[in-house]
Amino acid sequence: MDPKKVSVLVTGGAGYIGSHAVVKLLENGNMVVVIDNLSNCYKAEDQSMPESLLRAQEISGKKLKFLSVDLLNLTALESVFKSYHFDCVMHFAALKAVGESCQRPLQYYRNNVVGTLNLLDVMNKSGCYSLIYSSSATVYGDPTSLPLVEGSPTGSVTNPYGGTKHTTEMIMSNLCASDDRWKIVSLRYFNPVGAHESGLMGEDPNGIPNNLMPYIAQVAVGKLKELSIYGNDYNTRDGTGVRDYIHIQDLADGHVKALGKIFEKNFNGYNVYNLGTGQGHTVLEMIKAFEEASGKVIPYKIVQRRSGDVAECYCNCKLANHELQWKAKKSLKDMCEDMWRWQQMNPNGYSGIDNNQSSFADKAKNVYVKKGGKIYSSGIDSNNSFLEE
Amino acid sequence: MDPKKVSVLVTGGAGYIGSHAVVKLLENGNMVVVIDNLSNCYKAEDQSMPESLLRAQEISGKKLKFLSVDLLNLTALESVFKSYHFDCVMHFAALKAVGESCQRPLQYYRNNVVGTLNLLDVMNKSGCYSLIYSSSATVYGDPTSLPLVEGSPTGSVTNPYGGTKHTTEMIMSNLCASDDRWKIVSLRYFNPVGAHESGLMGEDPNGIPNNLMPYIAQVAVGKLKELSIYGNDYNTRDGTGVRDYIHIQDLADGHVKALGKIFEKNFNGYNVYNLGTGQGHTVLEMIKAFEEASGKVIPYKIVQRRSGDVAECYCNCKLANHELQWKAKKSLKDMCEDMWRWQQMNPNGYSGIDNNQSSFADKAKNVYVKKGGKIYSSGIDSNNSFLEE
Numbered sequence: 001m002d003p004k005k006v007s008v009l010v011t012g013g014a015g016y017i018g019s020h021a022v023v024k025l026l027e028n029g030n031m032v033v034v035i036d037n038l039s040n041c042y043k044a045e046d047q048s049m050p051e052s053l054l055r056a057q058e059i060s061g062k063k064l065k066f067l068s069v070d071l072l073n074l075t076a077l078e079s080v081f082k083s084y085h086f087d088c089v090m091h092f093a094a095l096k097a098v099g100e101s102c103q104r105p106l107q108y109y110r111n112n113v114v115g116t117l118n119l120l121d122v123m124n125k126s127g128c129y130s131l132i133y134s135s136s137a138t139v140y141g142d143p144t145s146l147p148l149v150e151g152s153p154t155g156s157v158t159n160p161y162g163g164t165k166h167t168t169e170m171i172m173s174n175l176c177a178s179d180d181r182w183k184i185v186s187l188r189y190f191n192p193v194g195a196h197e198s199g200l201m202g203e204d205p206n207g208i209p210n211n212l213m214p215y216i217a218q219v220a221v222g223k224l225k226e227l228s229i230y231g232n233d234y235n236t237r238d239g240t241g242v243r244d245y246i247h248i249q250d251l252a253d254g255h256v257k258a259l260g261k262i263f264e265k266n267f268n269g270y271n272v273y274n275l276g277t278g279q280g281h282t283v284l285e286m287i288k289a290f291e292e293a294s295g296k297v298i299p300y301k302i303v304q305r306r307s308g309d310v311a312e313c314y315c316n317c318k319l320a321n322h323e324l325q326w327k328a329k330k331s332l333k334d335m336c337e338d339m340w341r342w343q344q345m346n347p348n349g350y351s352g353i354d355n356n357q358s359s360f361a362d363k364a365k366n367v368y369v370k371k372g373g374k375i376y377s378s379g380i381d382s383n384n385s386f387l388e389e
Numbered sequence: 390m391d392p393k394k395v396s397v398l399v400t401g402g403a404g405y406i407g408s409h410a411v412v413k414l415l416e417n418g419n420m421v422v423v424i425d426n427l428s429n430c431y432k433a434e435d436q437s438m439p440e441s442l443l444r445a446q447e448i449s450g451k452k453l454k455f456l457s458v459d460l461l462n463l464t465a466l467e468s469v470f471k472s473y474h475f476d477c478v479m480h481f482a483a484l485k486a487v488g489e490s491c492q493r494p495l496q497y498y499r500n501n502v503v504g505t506l507n508l509l510d511v512m513n514k515s516g517c518y519s520l521i522y523s524s525s526a527t528v529y530g531d532p533t534s535l536p537l538v539e540g541s542p543t544g545s546v547t548n549p550y551g552g553t554k555h556t557t558e559m560i561m562s563n564l565c566a567s568d569d570r571w572k573i574v575s576l577r578y579f580n581p582v583g584a585h586e587s588g589l590m591g592e593d594p595n596g597i598p599n600n601l602m603p604y605i606a607q608v609a610v611g612k613l614k615e616l617s618i619y620g621n622d623y624n625t626r627d628g629t630g631v632r633d634y635i636h637i638q639d640l641a642d643g644h645v646k647a648l649g650k651i652f653e654k655n656f657n658g659y660n661v662y663n664l665g666t667g668q669g670h671t672v673l674e675m676i677k678a679f680e681e682a683s684g685k686v687i688p689y690k691i692v693q694r695r696s697g698d699v700a701e702c703y704c705n706c707k708l709a710n711h712e713l714q715w716k717a718k719k720s721l722k723d724m725c726e727d728m729w730r731w732q733q734m735n736p737n738g739y740s741g742i743d744n745n746q747s748s749f750a751d752k753a754k755n756v757y758v759k760k761g762g763k764i765y766s767s768g769i770d771s772n773n774s775f776l777e778e
Contacts, residue, residue, distance in 0.1 A: 105563035106513065110506050113556075117499050124495065155544025155555075160563040166544075167502075167556045174494035174549040 001087065003260045007031040009086040009128075011071060011119065012093030013064075014041035014050035016203040017134065017192055020252040021090060022053065023201070026060035028256050033084055035077075036093065037070035040206055042350040051350035055200045061374065071115030074122070081126040088130040088262060090255060091119060094164070097210045098138075098308060101161035112164035113171075120175060129179075132258045135169055135186040137244070137276070137313055138162035147316040150188070150272045158308040169272075176270035183268045185258045190244035190276030190315055192251050194335040195342030198373055202342030203248075204349030212286060213245070213335075217343040220296040227298055229283050231305035236312055240283035244276035244314035247330035247338070251275055257326040273320040277328040280314035286332075293336035390476065392649045396420040398475040398517075400460060400508065401482030402453075403430040403439040405592040406523065406581055409641040410479060411442065412590065415449035417645050422473055424466075425482065426459035429595055431739040440739035444589045450763065460504030463511070470515040477519040477651060479644060480508060483553070486599045487527075487697060490550035501553035502560075509564060518568075521647045524558055524575040526633070526665070526702055527551035536705040539577070539661045547697040558661075565659035572657045574647040579633035579665030579704055581640050583724040584731035587762055591731030592637075593738030601675060602634070602724075606732040609685040616687055618672050620694035625701055629672035633665035633703035636719035636727070640664055646715040662709040666717040669703035675721075682725035 008025055012018045013034030019041075025032050034053060043050040049066035057063060065084075069076045071093055094112045095101065101108040123129065140148050141156035157163050169186055176182045193213040195202030208224070209215040218224040232239035254275045261267060281289075287298050320326050330338075346352065397414055401407045402423030408430075414421050423442060432439040438455035446452060454473075458465045460482055483501045484490065490497040512518065529537050530545035546552050558575055565571045582602040584591030597613070598604040607613040621628035643664045650656060670678075676687050709715050719727075735741065 102563070103567055105560060105567050106506060106509055109502075109560050109563075110510070113498075114503055114506065117495060117503065120495055121499075153545070156542070157559075160559075160567075163556075163559045163563060167552075167559070170546075170549075170552045170556070171494060171498050174491070174498075174552060178492055178494050178549075 003263045004029040006087035009089045010034045018092035019052040021255045022056045024252045026062035032064040035069040090132045092134045105160040116168045129181045131184045133186045135188045139166045142310045149316045173270040186272045194247040195338045199341035199345040220294045227300040228303045234311040242280035242312040250328040257324040274315040274317045276315040290336045294340040392652045393418040395476035398478045399423045407481035408441040410644045411445045413641045415451035421453040424458040479521045481523045494549040505557045518570045520573045522575045524577045528555045531699045538705045562659040575661045583636040584727045588730035588734040609683045616689040617692045621691045623700040631669035631701040639717040646713040663704040663706045665704040679725045683729040
């Protein structure tokens with residue numbers, strides 16, 4: 001089967017990573033249905049779909065189908081699979097805030113694990129056995145040795161969010177071992193940052209960002225006063241934590257490569273790939289890079305370590321390089337510049353509240369188009385009849 | 390609170406381990422409500438409760454309340470908590486066959502993990518924060534060093550059943566960390582065998598037994614032809630696998646001790662105890678002991694190793710000895726003799742099909758009573774008004 005012609009269900013497709021993957025899928029020619037419970041994305045009442053997906057259509061010039069469905073609603077999920085035929089599912093839907101997961105473990109396990117069980121059960125019943133899964137470097141817990149390879153020990157996770165990712169991986173691995181019709185690719189993300197180069201799509205955290213880079217960006221744009229660095233006494237080159245940051249566009253590209261792989265002849269079973277750059281950067285290095293990209297000074301203070309944080313985490317991604325023919329291409333400079341463009345164009349994220357956003361966005365679109373980028377503000381290609389119910 | 394006066398909900402209380410714990414609780418003076426989905430126990434249509442629980446009442450001379458409820462039915466579970474007040478829950482309900490779990494991982498995760506999440510959610514809503522949990526030595530996977538202590542690594546489990554036990558332990562540990570009202574004791578069982586000394590209660594496997602000792606017992610009684618030993622080339626004293634067998638009555642007693650512990654002042658959080666004897670026995674040693682107890686020869690053949698089996702598994706149980714003031718008292722001889730009595734009196738388990746069971750059972754009851762045991766065939770003490778709805 002030509003991977004460009006497969007129909008894909010994307011769960012959680014309105015979120016940060018999912019929406020960028022949706023653009024790549026649409027650009028790849030795939031027919032895309034997105035389900036999302038809207039728990040972590042902006043959708044105005046008069047909009048047919050979340051703003052992130054409207055922009056995904058705008059950037060790609062292609063249409064997608066959006067359905068507001070929660071994976072915990074088994075009946076609704078079954079009805080999606082009755083209405084459409086899917087060759088493959090990309091499963092992004094999950095709660096993902098480490099701190100919140102420590103406060104509300106039952107909610108995290110129910111949402112992430114039960115949601116995934118529902119999805120797998122319905123796929124099983126529908127005869128759809130191909131899945132690309134959003135896993136995370138968090139399954140490795142506190143690394144016993146670096147760089148992390150796919151065979152590094154997993155399971156000693158340091159927080160409930162990590163527990164849900166580890167559990168869902170176990171379920172999928174067990175499922176593939178029990179039934180060889182299943183083809184599952186688990187992509188273990190390192191630290192996704194950056195935004196679409198158009199400035200139209202990026203990360204839009206609810207409230208105060210949990211992750212470093214969106215926080216830095218909000219300090220740079222003046223929304224937050226200063227950054228807190230959680231510990232500068234780690235055993236790293238400058239004492240701050242080291243992570244393997246990967247551009248969201250490289251990450252999204254990895255999903256399209258995985259889709260190609262899954263439809264190769266003789267591919268089956270449970271397969272895991274690290275998606276990272278293989279390069280670690282400290283918090284202070286990230287601040288410096290962002291200051292250079294934005295021309296802003298990022299004030300920061302050192303505070304206590306956060307429980308559950310590890311000193312260093314970066315991967316060996318040769319398996320993905322080799323088997324998926326995928327490699328992260330974007331630089332740290334790209335990550336910061338793209339993030340800064342998104343942040344400036346959308347200081348309040350997708351909602352655009354209290355902000356003369358449209359004129360700025362229009363100006364930036366023009367810049368993007370002049371550089372050779374395409375924006376399909378009107379005249380979206382509607383030549384995908386599969387979407388008509 | 391006096392642990393003898395607490396009311397206890399027992400999930401899966403009609404099963405092998407649950408029913409023996411129920412007897413101990415009734416003898417301890419506790420008010421007991423049992424829920425069970427009847428998936429792994431015998432109940433005749435005209436009986437008010439499973440046969441195992443009728444016998445638990447008979448042995449203890451106390452009444453319990455039985456409700457046919459599946460933990461996956463959240464509404465039914467909520468209604469149980471609305472009808473009764475519980476001070477503590479003992480949670481035995483789970484699917485437990487390792488081989489079957491490899492065939493049906495989704496069913497195992499749904500039943501064991503989602504069932505447990507439902508229970509914890511409903512307990513949370515009802516303000517019942519005390520739980521004693523049926524965990525298993527399986528969470529240790531293939532031991533990296535022996536004997537196993539509670540701090541030994543967990544998570545590298547070797548089958549989906551073990552995955553469900555590991556996951557539910559993680560959930561409970563995370564839950565206790567998030568909310569200090571919770572008091573949870575996880576009891577990691579080694580290999581429960583044996584039966585109630587009356588011969589009235591014991592293990593009643595569905596179909597062909599999955600575990601060694603019930604299999605041996607069925608060979609001894611003539612129901613099965615010969616035993617298959619899965620590998621005699623392990624690095625053990627006679628080449629066959631070593632396990633830490635514990636008498637079901639000792640195990641049940643551990644639960645009552647845990648109940649006492651949970652209601653001690655200042656006890657809280659997530660607490661794990663190994664329940665075993667600390668002694669490992671090989672398959673060949675178990676056969677010999679059973680032959681001595683039964684006077685029967687157990688024919689066996691050596692077959693290939695089973696995937697997922699470990700060479701040796703036995704525990705250090707000093708933590709339970711010390712903190713729960715609990716110690717396994719029964720010998721290997723007791724385990725085999727009690728098991729043989731149960732098997733002879735109930736060659737077809739609780740259903741008693743095709744078998745002149747009652748007269749034999751009556752004879753054995755007389756023997757038990759003459760030895761000083763009590764049987765309350767009539768005149769069950771109904772002085773527990775909490776059971777009246």
